[in-house]
Amino acid sequence: MADSRQNNEIFEWKYFLLLSTVPFFAVLTELAPTGVLSSIAGDLNVDIAKAGSLVGHYALAAAIFGIPLIAASVTMDRKKLLMMILFALGIFNLIVAFSTNFTLTHIARFLSGLSAGVMWPMIVAYGVKMTSKNHGGRAVAVIMAGSTIGMSLGIPLFTLVAKLFGWRAEFYLMGGLILLDMLLIGKILPSVPGEERTESNSLPMIIKNKGVLTVMLITTLVIIANYGVYVYIERMVDSFKLSGGISLAQLCFGAGSLVSVILVTKLIDGHLYGLLVGLFSLGVLSLLSFRIFRGTALVAHLSFAAWGMSYSSVSTLLQAVVSKQVSKGRDIATSLQSAMFNLSILIGTHFSGFILTETGGDINPVILMGIVFLTGGTIVAILSRKIIERDPA
Incomplete structure (x- = not known):
């Protein structure tokens, strides 16, 4: 082969x-x-x-x-x-x-x-x-x-x-x-050779790439927002006294995730920018609805499904964007994004835990934190259309 x-x-x-x-x-x-x-x-x-x-x-x-x-x-x-x-x-x-x-x-x-x-x-x-x-x-x-x-x-x-x-x-x-x-x-699977070491695929060169740095910034903002809130999803459901409890909330979230998989697979090659901005915006709206409507039946369940659509697509969309920023050294570019992804999980979960402790267990400031960071990530994405649509070839 x-x-x-x-x-x-x-x-x-x-x-x-x-x-x-x-x-x-x-x-x-x-x-x-x-x-x-x-x-x-x-x-x-x-x-x-x-x-x-x-x-x-x-x-x-x-x-x-x-x-x-x-x-x-x-x-x-x-x-x-x-x-x-x-x-x-x-x-x-x-x-x-x-x-x-x-x-x-x-x-x-x-x-x-x-x-x-x-x-x-x-x-x-x-x-x-x-x-x-x-x-x-x-x-x-x-x-x-x-x-x-x-x-x-x-x-x-x-x-x-x-x-x-x-x-x-x-x-x-x-x-x-x-x-x-x-x-x-x-x-x-077929074998695919690695890359010869050159200056263009070296870590110092990749880390200077404006597109890669932009994706890392978006990653930081979006992951802190999503993981910071999601880690306390059980607390959120209990606070809302949501009908169906955590099981139904996770079921709605999972259903939204599966819809997102189908949607992204079909549209990602021709509509990456629109998908990224649209799904990130959907995430902001879902978190806003939690703040406004709290545990209102049906609205909250639909919000969990919408959040699942947005949340589950993050990794796929950001990996697709960062892989377009370079023609050589994709492994290194994606490793930078992955490292920032993991560090942002740690930052987000610790930050939201700190907020929860300082506010006596009130989940609403945590949701507000998620809204602020996710809105920031969405704005950066909106302003980065040329980077997101870049063709390295």
């Missing part, structure tokens, strides 16, 4: 659907502990806060080490690199599954985060190189749909497995499926 980027207009769905399983399993690996923290804490004899570090330090490892590792591996064959990452994720999940020592579990989770820090940037660049530039946006949308499906369907399903068979069963299952995925990718 050819080792170069496809030059025809055929979109090989089987390649990109298979690649979408990688973000699916990455999201599961990252967030799996959240539904079983109390079980993990009890089994490993630590308190719930310490068990929570298994999620936080995973994200920290991805944020810190993603950029240097991507820069170091820029010349490697993309398929071989992806298989190495999946092997590592699979093994580290299995270590978590059988470990009875918190320190070993913590090390395995940290190394999983490190592996994911390499995976997120390179998976998009790998996919884009397997199709023509006219289908680059669709490739990103299909691949990143795996993360949306992982959040909306995968997490509840694997949490159910943990509830029925124990939290270790969840990690055994993930580890085994990830290793199987590695074998399928090795058999089915």
Whole structure:
């Protein structure tokens, strides 16, 4: 099979659907502990806060080490690199599954985060190189749909497995499926060579790129807004006394996410700017409706669905935009965006937690914070049309 980027207009769905399983399993690996923290804490004899570090330090490892590792591996064959990452994720999940020592579990989770820090940037660049530039946006949308499906369907399903068979069963299952995925990718996907090291794809050159810096700014504002509010979605639902509770709110949110996947996949190549501005604006309106209408039946449920449409599309749209800012060094450009994404999660969740503490648990100032930051990100996006619509070729 050819080792170069496809030059025809055929979109090989089987390649990109298979690649979408990688973000699916990455999201599961990252967030799996959240539904079983109390079980993990009890089994490993630590308190719930310490068990929570298994999620936080995973994200920290991805944020810190993603950029240097991507820069170091820029010349490697993309398929071989992806298989190495999946092997590592699979093994580290299995270590978590059988470990009875918190320190070993913590090390395995940290190394999983490190592996994911390499995976997120390179998976998009790998996919884009397997199709023509006219289908680059669709490739990103299909691949990143795996993360949306992982959040909306995968997490509840694997949490159910943990509830029925124990939290270790969840990690055994993930580890085994990830290793199987590695074998399928090795058999089915084409090899794509890495890039020769040049000044144009070096980290110092990429980080000076105005378009990349603009995407990083938008990422910071939008992710602080969304994650800062979403982490307290349960508090918000309880405060609103919402009919149907958290389960119905998450169902509406998930339904909106799935609609977004279909919409973005169909329109991203020809309407990236309109999608990005429109969906970000929809997010602002949904947060505003929470402030104005609070728990009003139907309105609040529709707002959760609208927020799901906006929120779930963020990663896909921003990865598509940043990949258009450079013709060489896409892996490094996307690694910068991914690192900012992860750092913004930490900033957003800590900032909203601080606000919640200082206001005596009032969720409304947190929602207001989300509105301010998301509005800022939307305004920057509106003013950056030339950057968003840039064609690096």
